[in-house]
Amino acid sequence: MSGHVVPSKVYFAIFATLIVLTGLTVAAAMVDLGPLNTVVAMSIACAKATLVVLYFMHARYGSRLIWVMLCAGVLWLIILIALTMGDYATRGWMKQSARQVGAVTAPRLAAVSPFPERQRGEDRGPRERIDVEAQVSGRRLVVAFHDDSVIGPGGIETGGVRCPEMFGQRPVMRHHGASDSFTRGLASSATRIARSGVARTGRSLRTAPA
Amino acid sequence: MPEARAMASHLHHFDSADQQKDAATLGMWVFLITEILFFGGLFMAYVVYRSGYPGAWVEASRSLDLRLGAINTAVLICSSLTMALGVQAAQLGRRKALVGWLVATILLGGAFLGIKSVEYAHKFAEHHVPGPSFVFHGAEARPAQLFFSLYFAMTGMHALHMVIGLGLLLNLARQSRAGRFTPAYYTPVEMAGLYWHFVDIVWIFLFPLLYLVGRH
Amino acid sequence: MTQRNYLNADYGIRSWLLTVDHKRIALLYLASVTLFFMLGGVFAMMVRLELLTPAGDIMQAETYNKAFTMHGIAMVFFFLIPAIPAVLGNFLVPMMIGARDLAFPRLNLLSWYLYVIGALFTIGAIVSGGVDTGWTFYTPYSTTWSNTNVVPVALGIFVTGFSSILTGLNFIVTIHKMRAPGLTWFRLPLFIWAHYATSIIMILGTPVIAITIVLVALERVANLGIFDPTRGGDPVLFQHFFWFYSHPAVYIMILPAMGIISEVVACFARKRIFGYGFVAFSSLSIALVGFLVWGHHMFVSSQSVYAALVFSILSFLVAVPSAVKVFNWTATLYKGRISFETPMLYVFGFIGLFTIGGLTGLFLAALGLDVHVHDTYFVVAHFHYIMVGGTIMAYLGGLHFWWPKITGRLYPEWWGRLSAGVIFIGFNLTFFPQFILGYLGMPRRYHVYPEEFQVLNVMSSAGASILGVGYLIPLVYMIWSMRYGKPAPANPWGATGLEWTTPSPPPTENFTETPVVTREAYDYVDLTAEGGGIA
Numbered sequence A: 001m002s003g004h005v006v007p008s009k010v011y012f013a014i015f016a017t018l019i020v021l022t023g024l025t026v027a028a029a030m031v032d033l034g035p036l037n038t039v040v041a042m043s044i045a046c047a048k049a050t051l052v053v054l055y056f057m058h059a060r061y062g063s064r065l066i067w068v069m070l071c072a073g074v075l076w077l078i079i080l081i082a083l084t085m086g087d088y089a090t091r092g093w094m095k096q097s098a099r100q101v102g103a104v105t106a107p108r109l110a111a112v113s114p115f116p117e118r119q120r121g122e123d124r125g126p127r128e129r130i131d132v133e134a135q136v137s138g139r140r141l142v143v144a145f146h147d148d149s150v151i152g153p154g155g156i157e158t159g160g161v162r163c164p165e166m167f168g169q170r171p172v173m174r175h176h177g178a179s180d181s182f183t184r185g186l187a188s189s190a191t192r193i194a195r196s197g198v199a200r201t202g203r204s205l206r207t208a209p210a
Numbered sequence B: 001m002p003e004a005r006a007m008a009s010h011l012h013h014f015d016s017a018d019q020q021k022d023a024a025t026l027g028m029w030v031f032l033i034t035e036i037l038f039f040g041g042l043f044m045a046y047v048v049y050r051s052g053y054p055g056a057w058v059e060a061s062r063s064l065d066l067r068l069g070a071i072n073t074a075v076l077i078c079s080s081l082t083m084a085l086g087v088q089a090a091q092l093g094r095r096k097a098l099v100g101w102l103v104a105t106i107l108l109g110g111a112f113l114g115i116k117s118v119e120y121a122h123k124f125a126e127h128h129v130p131g132p133s134f135v136f137h138g139a140e141a142r143p144a145q146l147f148f149s150l151y152f153a154m155t156g157m158h159a160l161h162m163v164i165g166l167g168l169l170l171n172l173a174r175q176s177r178a179g180r181f182t183p184a185y186y187t188p189v190e191m192a193g194l195y196w197h198f199v200d201i202v203w204i205f206l207f208p209l210l211y212l213v214g215r216h
Numbered sequence C: 001m002t003q004r005n006y007l008n009a010d011y012g013i014r015s016w017l018l019t020v021d022h023k024r025i026a027l028l029y030l031a032s033v034t035l036f037f038m039l040g041g042v043f044a045m046m047v048r049l050e051l052l053t054p055a056g057d058i059m060q061a062e063t064y065n066k067a068f069t070m071h072g073i074a075m076v077f078f079f080l081i082p083a084i085p086a087v088l089g090n091f092l093v094p095m096m097i098g099a100r101d102l103a104f105p106r107l108n109l110l111s112w113y114l115y116v117i118g119a120l121f122t123i124g125a126i127v128s129g130g131v132d133t134g135w136t137f138y139t140p141y142s143t144t145w146s147n148t149n150v151v152p153v154a155l156g157i158f159v160t161g162f163s164s165i166l167t168g169l170n171f172i173v174t175i176h177k178m179r180a181p182g183l184t185w186f187r188l189p190l191f192i193w194a195h196y197a198t199s200i201i202m203i204l205g206t207p208v209i210a211i212t213i214v215l216v217a218l219e220r221v222a223n224l225g226i227f228d229p230t231r232g233g234d235p236v237l238f239q240h241f242f243w244f245y246s247h248p249a250v251y252i253m254i255l256p257a258m259g260i261i262s263e264v265v266a267c268f269a270r271k272r273i274f275g276y277g278f279v280a281f282s283s284l285s286i287a288l289v290g291f292l293v294w295g296h297h298m299f300v301s302s303q304s305v306y307a308a309l310v311f312s313i314l315s316f317l318v319a320v321p322s323a324v325k326v327f328n329w330t331a332t333l334y335k336g337r338i339s340f341e342t343p344m345l346y347v348f349g350f351i352g353l354f355t356i357g358g359l360t361g362l363f364l365a366a367l368g369l370d371v372h373v374h375d376t377y378f379v380v381a382h383f384h385y386i387m388v389g390g391t392i393m394a395y396l397g398g399l400h401f402w403w404p405k406i407t408g409r410l411y412p413e414w415w416g417r418l419s420a421g422v423i424f425i426g427f428n429l430t431f432f433p434q435f436i437l438g439y440l441g442m443p444r445r446y447h448v449y450p451e452e453f454q455v456l457n458v459m460s461s462a463g464a465s466i467l468g469v470g471y472l473i474p475l476v477y478m479i480w481s482m483r484y485g486k487p488a489p490a491n492p493w494g495a496t497g498l499e500w501t502t503p504s505p506p507p508t509e510n511f512t513e514t515p516v517v518t519r520e521a522y523d524y525v526d527l528t529a530e531g532g533g534i535a
Helices: A008-030 A036-056 A064-091 A116-122 A182-196 B017-052 B054-062 B066-091 B095-125 B141-177 B187-211 C013-017 C022-050 C061-080 C083-096 C105-127 C141-145 C150-177 C190-222 C235-269 C276-292 C305-333 C342-365 C367-373 C377-407 C413-440 C451-484 C524-529
Strands: A132-137 A140-145 A173-176
Touching: A008 A036, A008 B066, A008 B187, A036 B066, A036 B187, A064 B017, A064 C190, A064 C235, A064 C276, A064 C305, B017 B054, B017 B141, B017 B187, B017 C150, B017 C190, B017 C235, B054 B141, B066 B095, B066 B187, B095 B141, B095 B187, B141 B187, B141 C190, C013 C022, C022 C061, C022 C083, C022 C105, C022 C377, C022 C451, C061 C105, C061 C150, C061 C235, C061 C377, C083 C105, C083 C150, C083 C190, C083 C235, C083 C377, C105 C150, C141 C190, C150 C190, C190 C235, C190 C276, C235 C276, C235 C305, C235 C342, C235 C377, C276 C305, C305 C342, C305 C367, C342 C367, C342 C377, C342 C413, C377 C413, C377 C451, C413 C451
Parallel strands: none
Antiparallel strands: A132 A140, A140 A173
């Protein structure tokens, strides 16, 4: 980059190429290539970006250090996207999703608290509550959140808007309790999850008859 | 020229003008890498949600104005050309050409922002802005709101970077007119060029990702 | 005898607030991070006071939530992340490579101002009600449900993040472009390698937390619904965003500390560092692999089990380079001529406590075990062993080690050793019981707990008060020494390194002539032969 002057011809040639590639990507988008549409679009975009980096940004005439840095930046972006998608792409692989745990073998816990004896003093009243559906099946506690639930006088009912499905599952939180501290673990997990999730500040959970 | 610098002068903590220029160039590239990761976060959210809601993505993308998007892409590519020619003019000591190319870049950038605001106005009118008054007539209306959240976040962040770029370029144009840059010292022009090209590259990726989903 | 040096080169508040001298900027940072350390300590005190009793008697749940949140924010973003790089790094990086300043002195000053602006935002938010989301800001609580000042604090952290980015940018360019003649990469002090690796993390990671904060703020303010489950968003996506930065952030906190340890160990064992190349490359490996493990914070978040497996394996791998360093430091000590000055006491503390913290990190990396101890005090103890037993110990050791160079004064050695001991005892009393508490199931972020946990909690709170006293003592004697301490010679420890060739304190331009380097790093054997030693 120390003063290498790129001739105008080169700039105009690159410019023309970029415009042609833009036209190409629009044209390709009009044709149904199935999954290849995205591949083609991204390849063309990468080609355009490379031309800009090499010629407009003078990376072609620059030092290797800049190249290494640039590749590192792109690599890190790939790491961010790839490992995150590694989570999302494999979520549906788990056979036991929330819906399949529907047939509960253990009593259904409504909102639970680790310290039932303290809860009574800290009731905030029925006006605002967390809506939690906690299902216990074997060693698994599944807590699902619902919005706009209706509170009935006898406890907590679930209903209202359900979270849309994504990747074959509703967004639910799972926690696995240990058998020896099972009840407390489950209870505190449900409380923790509920508090950190949709719960309003300081609202306590009510214990309902199981 | 009162503000022209002498030939090989440099700031006191550097040993030579070359070292200073090298350092500035490396510094600007490092900054651009941080910008790759900054925008990259938005791209990550895009990838996650597009793979989760492909249907909604197609419907929502189709509601964007492809013509305006394509025109904007061409406008930005033009502005990259004028910026590169501006840097070349600075390298060759052609003051008037430098100012001219910088002004051209500014005008093209302004045109981009103008077209963008027209698009935004359309989106507002169609109630495609996420929030309580969001309305989308499509099979998958709810996740479409995610598309539009990302649309506004990504193009908004891009537009913000363009506004900053325009500010930088205006300042540069002013300084160029006063004769500040010579073939021995034009580093700020080159650095602004790097920044401007980067903003162009972000749009090069935004265009197909936002406008060209399921157009067939 | 007052030679012209960077402290007396110019007077008046403007000369400090408008300085571009990296050494003065380092001192500006020193003042700021110390203030935030004390603020974070006040919040810690609130937390530990409440936890003296099982009942929630001192404060309500909401207030307690705010206390631990603000403790975390003040300590992580405003103390631990900037402290060593912005104080010791800013001061020493140019000096260690023989440069007159960093590559971009004005950017350096800007980075301090960004820190201050971010800090003011955050303090304003704290004063006007605080935040209760936890320093981790998990959605959807932080975006939808919390009624506290999330946006101002988030913006404060956003601005301070740019301070971090600029510091990292400055270091990278400086280390690449401004090394003195003869100073090849493998002659660099390991402190420089550590800061280089740290800067890589700052550059690549901080922008991601920046965009995360922007998205949270936009969701709160403009109703964009990226993390909103009712609109199809996934709250766990926030966790991916957040931990992509915040895990490498812990390496930002520990790598510079490890750089300090290398310098001090070599000096007080009078030996060159064993396996210099391994230690240098381990810093880079930690920086790289540290970006691949963030999912270990999300094992119970409904993340895919397969992704969790991958993250678990990678988390085991990331422990290897850290272990390599510990082994190399130990090997350096072997057959060295060890002396126990204050910085060395902190080093010993670091090596022991960091090892415990690091090993318990492996416990947490194991999926099965993490499920039981996630969100318990086990995790709290683990990260405090690393951040307090590790980073803060190294920071104090480094401050003491380079204090003569920075201020031109010697601190009182016996007070130094005493407070190192008090800190060590106080620290272990505070945090070791927390391992046990966590293993027994006490959850974190709760202001109440079952009665059977009280004894351990009281021990922990008692330890915290001792630790607090231990931190106050150096504050007092170091300030005292700036005026009344014995004047320091150029090289009181007989250490190698270019910074010790300058007067104490150094002149503004550091070196009257650019040094030419012909020696390898840490050539202590030669120094001893020439009669070098403690002045």
